[in-house]
Amino acid sequence: MKLERLISIIYMLLNNEVVSASELSCKYGVSQRTIYRDIEAICAAGIPVVSYQGVNGGYGIMKEYKMDKSLLSSDDIASLITLLKSTTTIFEDERAHETIHRLKTVQTDNGRAPSLTMDLGSWRSYTAHLRALHSAINGRQLVQFHYTNAKDERQDRVVEPVSLVFKYGAWYLYGYCRSRDDYRVFKLTRMSELLTLPECFQREHNIHTEDVLTGGGGQEQEQISHAIIHFTGGSLARVLDEFYLDEKQFNDDGTLTLTITQAIDTDWLIEKLLGFGEDALVLEPPALRQRIKEKIGKMLNRYKEV
Template identity: 85%
Template sequence: MKLERLISIIYMLLNNDVVSASELSCKYGVSQRTIYRDIEAICAAGIPVVSYQGVNGGYGIMKEYKMDKSLLSSDDIASLITLLKSTTTVFEDVRAHDTIQRLKTVQTENSRAPSLTMDLGSWRSYTSHLRTLHSAINARQLVHFHYMNAKDERQDRIVEPVSLLLKYDAWYLYGYCRSRDDYRVFKLTRMSKLAVLPELFERHHNIRTEDILSGGGKNQEQTEYAVIHFTAGSLATVLDEFYLDEKQFNEDGSLLLTIVKAIDTDWLIEKLLSFGEDAVVLEPQSLRQRIKDKIGKMLNRYEEV
Protein backbone atom coordinates (compact mmCIF):
# COMPACT_ATOMS: atom_id res chain seq x y z
CA MET A 1 0.00 0.00 0.00
CA LYS A 2 1.14 3.55 -0.73
CA LEU A 3 0.90 4.76 2.89
CA GLU A 4 3.04 1.87 4.17
CA ARG A 5 5.57 2.55 1.40
CA LEU A 6 5.73 6.26 2.30
CA ILE A 7 6.30 5.49 5.99
CA SER A 8 8.99 2.96 5.12
CA ILE A 9 10.71 5.46 2.79
CA ILE A 10 10.74 8.05 5.57
CA TYR A 11 12.55 5.65 7.89
CA MET A 12 14.95 4.71 5.11
CA LEU A 13 15.81 8.39 4.72
CA LEU A 14 16.13 8.86 8.48
CA ASN A 15 18.46 5.89 8.72
CA ASN A 16 20.75 6.88 5.82
CA ASP A 17 22.48 10.10 4.80
CA VAL A 18 21.63 9.69 1.11
CA VAL A 19 19.40 7.15 -0.68
CA SER A 20 19.14 7.15 -4.48
CA ALA A 21 15.83 7.02 -6.35
CA SER A 22 16.98 3.85 -8.13
CA GLU A 23 17.69 2.15 -4.79
CA LEU A 24 14.24 3.06 -3.50
CA SER A 25 12.66 1.97 -6.77
CA CYS A 26 14.33 -1.44 -6.55
CA LYS A 27 13.49 -1.93 -2.87
CA TYR A 28 9.76 -1.21 -3.24
CA GLY A 29 9.25 -2.64 -6.71
CA VAL A 30 7.92 0.57 -8.27
CA SER A 31 9.15 2.93 -10.97
CA GLN A 32 11.45 5.87 -10.26
CA ARG A 33 8.63 8.17 -11.37
CA THR A 34 6.52 6.71 -8.54
CA ILE A 35 9.40 7.37 -6.12
CA TYR A 36 9.55 11.00 -7.26
CA ARG A 37 5.83 11.37 -6.51
CA ASP A 38 6.34 9.71 -3.12
CA ILE A 39 9.11 12.17 -2.26
CA GLU A 40 6.81 15.06 -3.24
CA ALA A 41 4.10 13.64 -0.96
CA ILE A 42 6.58 13.34 1.93
CA CYS A 43 7.68 16.94 1.43
CA ALA A 44 4.03 18.07 1.31
CA ALA A 45 3.53 16.41 4.71
CA GLY A 46 6.12 18.80 6.18
CA ILE A 47 9.14 16.51 6.30
CA PRO A 48 12.22 18.38 4.98
CA VAL A 49 13.65 16.10 2.29
CA VAL A 50 16.87 17.34 0.70
CA SER A 51 17.87 16.45 -2.87
CA TYR A 52 21.56 15.81 -3.62
CA GLN A 53 22.84 16.00 -7.19
CA GLY A 54 25.70 14.11 -8.82
CA VAL A 55 26.82 10.51 -9.31
CA ASN A 56 26.29 9.65 -5.65
CA GLY A 57 23.22 11.83 -5.35
CA GLY A 58 19.79 11.00 -4.06
CA TYR A 59 17.55 12.04 -1.20
CA GLY A 60 18.07 12.64 2.51
CA ILE A 61 16.47 14.38 5.47
CA MET A 62 17.86 17.45 7.20
CA LYS A 63 19.97 16.42 10.19
CA GLU A 64 18.18 18.91 12.42
CA TYR A 65 14.93 17.04 11.79
CA LYS A 66 16.15 13.59 12.80
CA MET A 67 15.02 12.01 16.04
CA ASP A 68 16.76 12.74 19.32
CA LYS A 69 19.09 9.80 20.01
CA SER A 70 18.82 10.29 23.78
CA LEU A 71 15.31 8.78 23.91
CA LEU A 72 16.80 5.30 24.41
CA SER A 73 20.21 4.20 25.57
CA SER A 74 22.51 2.46 23.09
CA ASP A 75 22.18 -0.78 25.08
CA ASP A 76 18.37 -0.56 24.96
CA ILE A 77 18.38 -0.09 21.21
CA ALA A 78 20.96 -2.83 20.57
CA SER A 79 18.98 -5.32 22.66
CA LEU A 80 15.71 -4.50 20.89
CA ILE A 81 17.33 -4.80 17.47
CA THR A 82 18.89 -8.14 18.41
CA LEU A 83 15.57 -9.55 19.62
CA LEU A 84 13.72 -8.38 16.52
CA LYS A 85 16.42 -9.72 14.20
CA SER A 86 16.16 -13.12 15.86
CA THR A 87 12.42 -13.27 15.15
CA THR A 88 12.80 -12.20 11.53
CA THR A 89 15.12 -15.15 10.88
CA VAL A 90 12.25 -17.48 11.75
CA PHE A 91 9.08 -15.63 10.81
CA GLU A 92 10.26 -13.40 7.94
CA ASP A 93 8.22 -10.61 9.55
CA VAL A 94 8.33 -7.52 7.35
CA ARG A 95 6.87 -5.37 10.13
CA ALA A 96 9.68 -6.41 12.47
CA HIS A 97 12.21 -5.47 9.78
CA ASP A 98 10.61 -2.03 9.45
CA THR A 99 10.74 -1.61 13.24
CA ILE A 100 14.46 -2.42 13.15
CA GLN A 101 14.93 0.36 10.60
CA ARG A 102 13.14 2.78 12.91
CA LEU A 103 15.27 1.81 15.88
CA LYS A 104 18.43 2.28 13.85
CA THR A 105 17.47 5.92 13.34
CA VAL A 106 18.13 6.56 17.04
CA GLN A 107 21.21 4.34 17.30
CA THR A 108 24.39 6.29 17.88
CA GLU A 109 27.22 5.95 15.39
CA ASN A 110 29.71 4.88 18.08
CA SER A 111 27.55 2.05 19.43
CA ARG A 112 29.71 -0.84 20.59
CA ALA A 113 29.27 -4.47 19.62
CA PRO A 114 25.98 -5.93 20.88
CA SER A 115 26.14 -7.52 24.33
CA LEU A 116 23.33 -9.92 23.39
CA THR A 117 23.16 -12.21 20.38
CA MET A 118 20.35 -14.65 19.57
CA ASP A 119 19.69 -17.05 16.73
CA LEU A 120 16.15 -18.43 16.78
CA GLY A 121 16.84 -19.76 13.31
CA SER A 122 18.62 -22.69 14.95
CA TRP A 123 15.20 -24.38 15.21
CA ARG A 124 15.28 -25.05 11.47
CA SER A 125 13.09 -28.13 11.69
CA TYR A 126 10.33 -25.98 13.21
CA THR A 127 10.54 -23.10 10.77
CA SER A 128 7.74 -24.23 8.45
CA HIS A 129 5.33 -24.92 11.33
CA LEU A 130 6.28 -21.68 13.09
CA ARG A 131 5.60 -19.52 10.04
CA THR A 132 2.35 -21.32 9.27
CA LEU A 133 1.06 -20.97 12.82
CA HIS A 134 2.25 -17.38 13.15
CA SER A 135 0.34 -16.48 10.00
CA ALA A 136 -2.79 -18.29 11.23
CA ILE A 137 -2.65 -16.46 14.58
CA ASN A 138 -2.47 -13.08 12.89
CA ALA A 139 -5.25 -13.96 10.44
CA ARG A 140 -7.41 -15.59 13.18
CA GLN A 141 -7.75 -18.79 11.16
CA LEU A 142 -8.39 -22.27 12.48
CA VAL A 143 -5.63 -24.86 12.18
CA HIS A 144 -5.91 -28.65 11.88
CA PHE A 145 -3.18 -31.15 12.68
CA HIS A 146 -2.50 -34.68 13.88
CA TYR A 147 -1.08 -34.71 17.38
CA MET A 148 0.72 -37.36 19.42
CA ASN A 149 -0.21 -36.89 23.07
CA ALA A 150 1.69 -38.00 26.19
CA LYS A 151 -0.13 -41.35 26.09
CA ASP A 152 1.24 -42.01 22.59
CA GLU A 153 -2.23 -41.58 21.09
CA ARG A 154 -2.43 -39.96 17.64
CA GLN A 155 -5.46 -37.69 17.41
CA ASP A 156 -6.95 -35.09 15.10
CA ARG A 157 -7.11 -31.60 16.58
CA ILE A 158 -8.85 -28.44 15.38
CA VAL A 159 -7.49 -25.44 17.24
CA GLU A 160 -8.04 -21.70 17.47
CA PRO A 161 -4.36 -20.61 17.67
CA VAL A 162 -3.64 -17.93 20.26
CA SER A 163 0.12 -17.70 20.80
CA LEU A 164 3.46 -19.34 20.10
CA LEU A 165 5.57 -20.13 23.13
CA LEU A 166 9.31 -20.80 23.31
CA LYS A 167 9.95 -22.60 26.59
CA TYR A 168 13.29 -24.11 27.53
CA ASP A 169 14.47 -25.76 24.31
CA ALA A 170 11.16 -26.30 22.50
CA TRP A 171 8.37 -24.41 20.72
CA TYR A 172 4.72 -24.81 21.73
CA LEU A 173 1.36 -23.62 20.42
CA TYR A 174 -1.14 -22.30 22.95
CA GLY A 175 -4.69 -22.34 21.67
CA TYR A 176 -8.32 -23.22 22.20
CA CYS A 177 -8.84 -26.85 21.22
CA ARG A 178 -12.30 -27.40 19.78
CA SER A 179 -11.85 -31.14 20.13
CA ARG A 180 -11.44 -30.77 23.93
CA ASP A 181 -13.47 -27.56 24.37
CA ASP A 182 -10.66 -26.05 26.44
CA TYR A 183 -7.29 -24.33 26.20
CA ARG A 184 -4.33 -26.59 25.53
CA VAL A 185 -0.59 -26.42 24.84
CA PHE A 186 0.78 -28.42 21.91
CA LYS A 187 4.44 -29.22 21.34
CA LEU A 188 5.38 -28.52 17.73
CA THR A 189 7.58 -31.59 17.39
CA ARG A 190 4.52 -33.78 18.02
CA MET A 191 2.48 -32.17 15.24
CA SER A 192 2.07 -33.60 11.75
CA LYS A 193 -0.01 -32.76 8.69
CA LEU A 194 -0.47 -29.18 9.88
CA ALA A 195 -2.93 -27.20 7.73
CA VAL A 196 -4.54 -23.78 7.99
CA LEU A 197 -8.30 -23.93 7.47
CA PRO A 198 -10.20 -21.21 5.59
CA GLU A 199 -12.62 -20.74 8.50
CA LEU A 200 -12.03 -17.70 10.72
CA PHE A 201 -12.78 -17.79 14.44
CA GLU A 202 -14.55 -14.92 16.19
CA ARG A 203 -13.83 -15.85 19.80
CA HIS A 204 -11.72 -13.23 21.62
CA HIS A 205 -9.00 -14.91 23.66
CA ASN A 206 -8.21 -12.45 26.43
CA ILE A 207 -5.45 -14.59 27.92
CA ARG A 208 -2.77 -13.36 30.29
CA THR A 209 0.86 -14.16 29.59
CA GLU A 210 0.98 -16.02 32.92
CA ASP A 211 -1.80 -18.34 31.74
CA ILE A 212 0.10 -19.17 28.56
CA LEU A 213 3.37 -19.85 30.38
CA SER A 214 1.70 -22.12 32.93
CA GLY A 215 -0.61 -23.91 30.50
CA GLY A 216 -0.39 -27.49 29.41
CA GLY A 217 0.71 -28.99 32.69
CA LYS A 218 -2.68 -29.57 34.33
CA ASN A 219 -2.93 -33.24 33.48
CA GLN A 220 0.73 -34.18 33.89
CA GLU A 221 2.05 -36.08 36.90
CA GLN A 222 4.74 -34.03 38.58
CA THR A 223 7.66 -34.68 40.87
CA GLU A 224 8.40 -31.90 43.35
CA TYR A 225 11.35 -33.45 45.17
CA ALA A 226 14.17 -35.72 44.02
CA VAL A 227 17.80 -36.41 44.94
CA ILE A 228 20.00 -37.80 42.16
CA HIS A 229 23.66 -38.85 42.14
CA PHE A 230 25.66 -38.30 38.93
CA THR A 231 29.13 -39.64 38.21
CA ALA A 232 32.03 -37.36 37.28
CA GLY A 233 31.82 -38.32 33.61
CA SER A 234 28.39 -36.73 33.10
CA LEU A 235 28.71 -33.32 34.77
CA ALA A 236 28.71 -31.16 31.64
CA THR A 237 25.41 -32.65 30.46
CA VAL A 238 23.92 -32.38 33.96
CA LEU A 239 24.74 -28.67 34.06
CA ASP A 240 23.09 -28.23 30.65
CA GLU A 241 19.88 -30.02 31.64
CA PHE A 242 19.50 -29.07 35.32
CA TYR A 243 21.25 -25.71 35.52
CA LEU A 244 18.70 -24.13 37.93
CA ASP A 245 18.57 -26.98 40.47
CA GLU A 246 20.58 -27.29 43.66
CA LYS A 247 23.97 -28.96 43.18
CA GLN A 248 26.60 -30.32 45.55
CA PHE A 249 30.00 -31.26 44.08
CA ASN A 250 31.70 -34.15 45.85
CA GLU A 251 35.42 -34.71 46.38
CA ASP A 252 35.48 -37.69 44.02
CA GLY A 253 34.21 -35.45 41.18
CA SER A 254 30.64 -36.70 41.29
CA LEU A 255 27.61 -34.48 41.84
CA LEU A 256 24.52 -34.62 44.04
CA LEU A 257 21.51 -32.92 42.43
CA THR A 258 18.44 -31.91 44.43
CA ILE A 259 15.22 -30.96 42.66
CA VAL A 260 12.80 -28.91 44.79
CA LYS A 261 10.32 -27.73 42.18
CA ALA A 262 7.46 -29.23 40.19
CA ILE A 263 8.74 -31.10 37.16
CA ASP A 264 7.07 -33.46 34.69
CA THR A 265 7.79 -36.96 36.02
CA ASP A 266 7.72 -38.68 32.62
CA TRP A 267 10.18 -36.14 31.24
CA LEU A 268 12.47 -36.56 34.25
CA ILE A 269 12.50 -40.37 33.96
CA GLU A 270 13.31 -40.22 30.25
CA LYS A 271 16.05 -37.69 30.88
CA LEU A 272 17.61 -39.72 33.71
CA LEU A 273 17.56 -42.92 31.66
CA SER A 274 19.51 -41.10 28.95
CA PHE A 275 22.39 -40.86 31.44
CA GLY A 276 22.49 -44.65 31.72
CA GLU A 277 24.62 -45.92 34.62
CA ASP A 278 25.90 -42.40 35.34
CA ALA A 279 22.68 -41.38 37.17
CA VAL A 280 21.15 -42.98 40.26
CA VAL A 281 17.99 -41.70 41.97
CA LEU A 282 18.40 -41.74 45.75
CA GLU A 283 15.02 -40.23 46.68
CA PRO A 284 12.04 -40.55 46.58
CA GLN A 285 11.39 -44.25 46.65
CA SER A 286 8.40 -43.90 44.31
CA LEU A 287 10.60 -42.42 41.58
CA ARG A 288 13.24 -45.16 42.10
CA GLN A 289 10.50 -47.78 41.68
CA ARG A 290 9.17 -46.22 38.48
CA ILE A 291 12.64 -46.14 36.94
CA LYS A 292 13.25 -49.76 38.06
CA ASP A 293 9.96 -50.84 36.43
CA LYS A 294 10.90 -48.98 33.25
CA ILE A 295 14.32 -50.67 33.11
CA GLY A 296 12.65 -54.04 33.74
CA LYS A 297 10.38 -53.60 30.75
CA MET A 298 13.38 -52.60 28.65
CA LEU A 299 15.26 -55.74 29.73
CA ASN A 300 12.30 -57.90 28.74
CA ARG A 301 12.75 -56.67 25.19
CA TYR A 302 16.20 -58.29 25.13
CA GLU A 303 15.49 -61.62 26.77
CA GLU A 304 16.61 -63.54 23.69
CA VAL A 305 19.95 -61.73 23.37
Protein backbone atom coordinates in the same frame (compact mmCIF):
# COMPACT_ATOMS: atom_id res chain seq x y z
CA MET B 1 13.75 3.19 -2.09
CA LYS B 2 12.39 6.73 -1.74
CA LEU B 3 9.95 5.74 1.01
CA GLU B 4 12.70 3.88 2.85
CA ARG B 5 14.96 6.94 2.55
CA LEU B 6 12.22 9.26 3.85
CA ILE B 7 11.64 7.05 6.89
CA SER B 8 15.36 6.92 7.57
CA ILE B 9 15.69 10.71 7.27
CA ILE B 10 12.84 11.17 9.76
CA TYR B 11 14.63 8.97 12.29
CA MET B 12 17.89 10.81 11.64
CA LEU B 13 16.16 14.11 12.40
CA LEU B 14 14.52 12.67 15.51
CA ASN B 15 17.87 11.45 16.80
CA ASN B 16 19.87 14.61 16.11
CA GLU B 17 19.35 18.27 16.94
CA VAL B 18 20.46 19.51 13.51
CA VAL B 19 21.45 17.61 10.35
CA SER B 20 22.80 19.47 7.32
CA ALA B 21 21.57 18.87 3.79
CA SER B 22 25.10 18.00 2.69
CA GLU B 23 25.37 15.34 5.42
CA LEU B 24 22.08 13.79 4.36
CA SER B 25 23.08 13.96 0.71
CA CYS B 26 26.35 12.13 1.44
CA LYS B 27 24.68 9.49 3.64
CA TYR B 28 22.02 8.52 1.09
CA GLY B 29 24.03 9.06 -2.09
CA VAL B 30 21.63 11.59 -3.63
CA SER B 31 21.89 15.26 -4.57
CA GLN B 32 21.09 18.06 -2.14
CA ARG B 33 18.21 19.05 -4.42
CA THR B 34 16.72 15.58 -3.80
CA ILE B 35 17.15 16.10 -0.06
CA TYR B 36 15.27 19.41 -0.30
CA ARG B 37 12.38 17.61 -2.03
CA ASP B 38 12.47 14.88 0.63
CA ILE B 39 12.22 17.49 3.40
CA GLU B 40 9.24 19.07 1.65
CA ALA B 41 7.54 15.66 1.45
CA ILE B 42 8.17 15.07 5.17
CA CYS B 43 6.68 18.46 6.02
CA ALA B 44 3.65 17.71 3.81
CA ALA B 45 3.11 14.53 5.85
CA GLY B 46 2.60 16.68 8.97
CA ILE B 47 6.00 16.28 10.63
CA PRO B 48 7.22 19.73 11.83
CA VAL B 49 10.69 20.09 10.29
CA VAL B 50 12.53 23.28 11.23
CA SER B 51 15.21 24.89 9.02
CA TYR B 52 18.25 26.44 10.75
CA GLN B 53 20.38 28.99 8.89
CA GLY B 54 24.09 29.71 9.23
CA VAL B 55 27.37 27.80 9.12
CA ASN B 56 26.12 25.08 11.45
CA GLY B 57 22.63 25.17 10.02
CA GLY B 58 20.51 22.38 8.62
CA TYR B 59 17.26 20.65 9.46
CA GLY B 60 15.74 19.45 12.70
CA ILE B 61 12.38 18.55 14.23
CA MET B 62 10.58 20.64 16.84
CA LYS B 63 11.60 19.54 20.35
CA GLU B 64 7.95 19.27 21.41
CA TYR B 65 7.48 16.61 18.72
CA LYS B 66 10.39 14.40 19.79
CA MET B 67 10.28 11.46 22.16
CA ASP B 68 12.54 11.69 25.19
CA LYS B 69 15.77 9.87 24.28
CA SER B 70 16.08 8.55 27.81
CA LEU B 71 13.20 6.18 27.02
CA LEU B 72 15.45 4.18 24.69
CA SER B 73 19.17 3.91 25.38
CA SER B 74 21.73 2.54 22.92
CA ASP B 75 21.62 -0.79 24.75
CA ASP B 76 17.81 -0.84 24.51
CA ILE B 77 17.97 -0.28 20.75
CA ALA B 78 20.67 -2.93 20.31
CA SER B 79 18.59 -5.45 22.29
CA LEU B 80 15.50 -4.72 20.20
CA ILE B 81 17.48 -5.20 16.98
CA THR B 82 18.91 -8.48 18.26
CA LEU B 83 15.48 -9.81 19.22
CA LEU B 84 13.95 -8.82 15.89
CA LYS B 85 16.83 -10.37 13.96
CA SER B 86 16.40 -13.64 15.84
CA THR B 87 12.73 -13.84 14.83
CA THR B 88 13.45 -12.99 11.19
CA THR B 89 15.57 -16.17 10.98
CA ILE B 90 12.24 -18.02 11.26
CA PHE B 91 9.46 -15.67 10.19
CA GLU B 92 9.62 -13.87 6.85
CA ASP B 93 8.22 -10.64 8.27
CA GLU B 94 8.86 -7.56 6.14
CA ARG B 95 7.62 -5.31 8.94
CA ALA B 96 10.34 -6.66 11.22
CA HIS B 97 12.99 -5.95 8.58
CA GLU B 98 11.68 -2.39 8.21
CA THR B 99 11.69 -1.90 11.98
CA ILE B 100 15.29 -3.14 12.19
CA HIS B 101 16.28 -0.66 9.49
CA ARG B 102 14.58 2.22 11.30
CA LEU B 103 16.18 1.28 14.61
CA LYS B 104 19.60 1.17 12.98
CA THR B 105 19.20 4.78 11.87
CA VAL B 106 19.14 5.90 15.51
CA GLN B 107 22.02 3.73 16.70
CA THR B 108 24.98 5.74 17.89
CA ASP B 109 27.45 2.88 18.46
CA ASN B 110 27.40 0.96 15.16
CA GLY B 111 31.07 0.12 15.46
CA ARG B 112 30.76 -1.64 18.80
CA ALA B 113 30.34 -5.40 18.92
CA PRO B 114 26.84 -6.46 20.11
CA SER B 115 26.63 -7.53 23.75
CA LEU B 116 23.80 -9.95 23.00
CA THR B 117 23.26 -12.41 20.14
CA MET B 118 20.29 -14.72 19.68
CA ASP B 119 19.29 -17.34 17.13
CA LEU B 120 15.95 -19.07 17.64
CA GLY B 121 16.53 -21.36 14.67
CA SER B 122 18.13 -24.78 14.94
CA TRP B 123 18.87 -27.90 12.89
CA ARG B 124 15.57 -29.23 14.20
CA SER B 125 13.61 -26.08 13.49
CA TYR B 126 10.05 -26.41 12.30
CA THR B 127 10.16 -23.31 10.14
CA ALA B 128 7.33 -24.34 7.79
CA HIS B 129 4.97 -25.07 10.72
CA LEU B 130 5.94 -21.86 12.50
CA ARG B 131 5.35 -19.70 9.44
CA ALA B 132 2.04 -21.39 8.66
CA LEU B 133 0.81 -20.98 12.24
CA HIS B 134 2.03 -17.39 12.43
CA SER B 135 0.11 -16.60 9.24
CA ALA B 136 -3.01 -18.36 10.55
CA ILE B 137 -2.86 -16.37 13.81
CA ASN B 138 -2.62 -13.07 11.93
CA GLY B 139 -5.39 -14.12 9.53
CA ARG B 140 -7.59 -15.55 12.32
CA GLN B 141 -7.87 -18.83 10.41
CA LEU B 142 -8.59 -22.26 11.86
CA VAL B 143 -5.85 -24.90 11.77
CA GLN B 144 -6.16 -28.68 11.78
CA PHE B 145 -3.53 -31.26 12.65
CA HIS B 146 -2.88 -34.69 14.13
CA TYR B 147 -1.55 -34.43 17.68
CA THR B 148 0.11 -36.98 19.94
CA ASN B 149 -0.50 -36.10 23.60
CA ALA B 150 1.43 -37.06 26.72
CA LYS B 151 -0.54 -40.33 26.92
CA ASP B 152 0.67 -41.28 23.41
CA GLU B 153 -2.86 -40.84 22.02
CA ARG B 154 -2.93 -39.58 18.41
CA GLN B 155 -6.00 -37.52 17.64
CA ASP B 156 -7.29 -34.95 15.15
CA ARG B 157 -7.49 -31.41 16.48
CA VAL B 158 -9.18 -28.29 15.10
CA VAL B 159 -7.82 -25.19 16.80
CA GLU B 160 -8.34 -21.43 16.82
CA PRO B 161 -4.67 -20.36 17.05
CA VAL B 162 -3.98 -17.54 19.48
CA SER B 163 -0.24 -17.30 20.11
CA LEU B 164 3.11 -18.99 19.46
CA VAL B 165 5.20 -19.52 22.59
CA PHE B 166 8.91 -20.32 22.88
CA LYS B 167 9.78 -21.88 26.25
CA TYR B 168 12.12 -24.52 27.61
CA GLY B 169 13.95 -24.61 24.27
CA ALA B 170 10.86 -25.60 22.25
CA TRP B 171 7.98 -24.00 20.34
CA TYR B 172 4.34 -24.33 21.44
CA LEU B 173 0.99 -23.23 20.04
CA TYR B 174 -1.53 -21.76 22.45
CA GLY B 175 -5.08 -21.79 21.16
CA TYR B 176 -8.72 -22.69 21.64
CA CYS B 177 -9.23 -26.36 20.80
CA ARG B 178 -12.66 -26.91 19.27
CA SER B 179 -12.21 -30.65 19.74
CA ARG B 180 -12.01 -30.12 23.53
CA ASP B 181 -13.97 -26.86 23.90
CA ASP B 182 -11.15 -25.38 25.95
CA TYR B 183 -7.77 -23.67 25.69
CA ARG B 184 -4.77 -25.94 25.18
CA VAL B 185 -1.02 -25.74 24.60
CA PHE B 186 0.37 -27.90 21.79
CA LYS B 187 4.03 -28.75 21.32
CA LEU B 188 5.01 -28.32 17.66
CA THR B 189 7.19 -31.43 17.59
CA ARG B 190 4.08 -33.53 18.32
CA MET B 191 2.09 -32.06 15.42
CA SER B 192 1.76 -33.68 12.01
CA GLU B 193 -0.23 -33.07 8.82
CA LEU B 194 -0.81 -29.42 9.69
CA LEU B 195 -3.41 -27.67 7.51
CA THR B 196 -4.62 -24.08 7.49
CA LEU B 197 -8.39 -24.14 6.91
CA PRO B 198 -10.19 -21.47 4.86
CA GLU B 199 -12.67 -20.83 7.70
CA CYS B 200 -11.98 -17.80 9.88
CA PHE B 201 -13.01 -17.57 13.52
CA GLN B 202 -14.75 -14.59 15.13
CA ARG B 203 -14.19 -15.44 18.80
CA GLU B 204 -12.11 -12.85 20.70
CA HIS B 205 -9.33 -14.46 22.74
CA ASN B 206 -7.90 -12.71 25.80
CA ILE B 207 -4.46 -14.17 26.39
CA HIS B 208 -3.61 -14.89 30.01
CA THR B 209 0.14 -15.21 30.42
CA GLU B 210 -0.19 -17.69 33.28
CA ASP B 211 -2.28 -19.99 31.07
CA VAL B 212 0.25 -19.88 28.25
CA LEU B 213 3.14 -20.68 30.55
CA THR B 214 1.42 -23.43 32.51
CA GLY B 215 -0.48 -25.06 29.70
CA GLY B 216 -3.91 -23.51 30.36
CA GLY B 217 -6.71 -26.04 30.61
CA GLY B 218 -4.58 -29.13 30.05
CA GLN B 219 -4.57 -32.12 32.36
CA GLU B 220 -2.05 -31.86 35.16
CA GLN B 221 0.86 -34.28 35.13
CA GLU B 222 2.24 -36.17 38.14
CA GLN B 223 4.97 -34.11 39.75
CA ILE B 224 7.75 -34.68 42.23
CA SER B 225 9.05 -31.88 44.47
CA HIS B 226 12.13 -33.48 46.05
CA ALA B 227 14.83 -35.77 44.71
CA ILE B 228 18.57 -36.38 45.22
CA ILE B 229 20.57 -37.83 42.32
CA HIS B 230 24.25 -38.73 42.14
CA PHE B 231 26.06 -38.30 38.80
CA THR B 232 29.50 -39.57 37.75
CA GLY B 233 32.20 -37.20 36.59
CA GLY B 234 31.67 -38.14 32.97
CA SER B 235 28.26 -36.49 32.78
CA LEU B 236 28.80 -33.11 34.44
CA ALA B 237 28.30 -30.97 31.33
CA ARG B 238 24.99 -32.68 30.48
CA VAL B 239 23.76 -32.30 34.06
CA LEU B 240 24.49 -28.57 33.94
CA ASP B 241 22.61 -28.32 30.64
CA GLU B 242 19.53 -30.24 31.78
CA PHE B 243 19.26 -29.16 35.44
CA TYR B 244 20.76 -25.67 35.46
CA LEU B 245 18.17 -24.28 37.94
CA ASP B 246 18.56 -27.00 40.58
CA GLU B 247 20.97 -27.16 43.52
CA LYS B 248 24.30 -28.81 42.65
CA GLN B 249 27.19 -29.97 44.83
CA PHE B 250 30.52 -30.78 43.20
CA ASN B 251 32.23 -33.56 45.17
CA ASP B 252 35.96 -34.04 45.76
CA ASP B 253 36.01 -37.26 43.71
CA GLY B 254 34.79 -35.41 40.61
CA THR B 255 31.17 -36.53 40.91
CA LEU B 256 28.13 -34.30 41.36
CA THR B 257 25.13 -34.52 43.67
CA LEU B 258 21.95 -32.89 42.38
CA THR B 259 19.14 -31.84 44.72
CA ILE B 260 15.75 -31.03 43.22
CA THR B 261 13.59 -28.88 45.51
CA GLN B 262 10.99 -27.52 43.07
CA ALA B 263 8.06 -29.29 41.46
CA ILE B 264 9.04 -31.14 38.29
CA ASP B 265 7.15 -33.50 35.99
CA THR B 266 7.89 -37.06 37.14
CA ASP B 267 7.71 -38.69 33.71
CA TRP B 268 10.03 -36.03 32.27
CA LEU B 269 12.53 -36.57 35.08
CA ILE B 270 12.52 -40.35 34.64
CA GLU B 271 13.05 -39.98 30.90
CA LYS B 272 15.99 -37.64 31.43
CA LEU B 273 17.61 -39.83 34.08
CA LEU B 274 17.33 -42.96 31.93
CA GLY B 275 19.13 -41.02 29.21
CA PHE B 276 22.15 -40.75 31.54
CA GLY B 277 22.34 -44.54 31.80
CA GLU B 278 24.77 -45.81 34.42
CA ASP B 279 26.04 -42.26 35.06
CA ALA B 280 22.96 -41.42 37.18
CA LEU B 281 21.93 -42.96 40.50
CA VAL B 282 18.77 -41.85 42.32
CA LEU B 283 19.35 -41.67 46.08
CA GLU B 284 15.95 -40.25 47.10
CA PRO B 285 13.00 -40.70 47.16
CA PRO B 286 12.48 -44.48 47.26
CA ALA B 287 9.36 -44.22 45.08
CA LEU B 288 11.37 -42.67 42.26
CA ARG B 289 14.05 -45.37 42.60
CA GLN B 290 11.32 -48.01 42.29
CA ARG B 291 9.79 -46.37 39.21
CA ILE B 292 13.16 -46.30 37.44
CA LYS B 293 13.90 -49.90 38.46
CA GLU B 294 10.57 -50.99 36.95
CA LYS B 295 11.33 -49.09 33.74
CA ILE B 296 14.74 -50.72 33.43
CA GLY B 297 13.17 -54.14 34.09
CA LYS B 298 10.72 -53.65 31.23
CA MET B 299 13.56 -52.57 28.96
CA LEU B 300 15.55 -55.70 29.84
CA ASN B 301 12.55 -57.91 29.07
CA ARG B 302 12.41 -56.50 25.55
CA TYR B 303 15.99 -57.67 25.02
CA LYS B 304 15.77 -61.04 26.85
CA GLU B 305 16.29 -62.94 23.58
CA VAL B 306 19.62 -61.22 22.93
